[in-house]
Amino acid sequence: MALIECYECKRSISSEVKACIHCGAPMADHQAHAQAQTAAARVQASTISFGSLPRNSAVPEAAELPQTSEALPKIMPAAAGRRRRQQAAQAFEAQINADGSRPVEGWLKIMVFLLPIVFVWFLLRNGHSAKQRLFGFGWLALLILASTLK
Template identity: 65%
Template sequence: MALIECYECKRSISSQATACIHCGAPMAEQPIEQSPVPVAAPPQAAAAAPGASTISFGSLPRNKAVPEAYVAPAESETKAVPVAVGRRRRTQAAEPVQPLVNADGSRPVEGWLKIMAFLMPMIFVWFLLRSGHSLKQRVIGFGWLGLLILCVAITPTPPPV
């Protein structure tokens, strides 16, 4: 007895089964063709593969009259871990997370945003439009952007050589 693949549901079944235990698809009797064996041939060459599977390009509707086979999940073994594992996470999770807010209720401008808005305001000042930033923060950021644009606009260009 060997395990073969069901042509309909692609699950493993016995080669001696008359129907698939998962989907109920009937298994066709496949006669073993015996070819004439020469006298000098070894006995292993005479045996044909009884469980040759077929190729399927889709599945047929399942037979609802045949119940699905249930495979119980494997029991998971408990692992021995040190006592301190996860202690830091549990203490952090116990503390309520307080959002950072300024005295006026707006969110603070992060350090990286301050630096990048100073160095490249054409790109990073737009992050101040996120919800929570105050009007004062936006005026300072876009004022800096406007000042740099004004400086570039009034800078005299050297005459062509």
């Protein structure tokens, strides 16, 4: 006979009782489940586990749907997909400059000014114009030149 912890109230009880003396939780089901888990843990000793959430026996387990040859109906109507594509196209069109190049975001302007050796490479992304790249890399070259002069 050993003292174990009740799975419901976390108090110490005897390992031979059928129900917890503090909260009344049945221990027979829990002990059988614990023994099955320890047996499974011995078989799967090579896997690493960080524990699991406690299970509530009052809540039914999720079951898989039976496999049928019929095609399941589409949940999303076709109009929703078309609408989403149109919104994405409109959002992309709004982000293009008059000359067809991608605008330089405010955060990128600030970071190219402050730390160009790192952030000027973001100007190499698709869509930035040669003028934007020339300003960014020119600023980097100017700072490198200024740092080498005494």
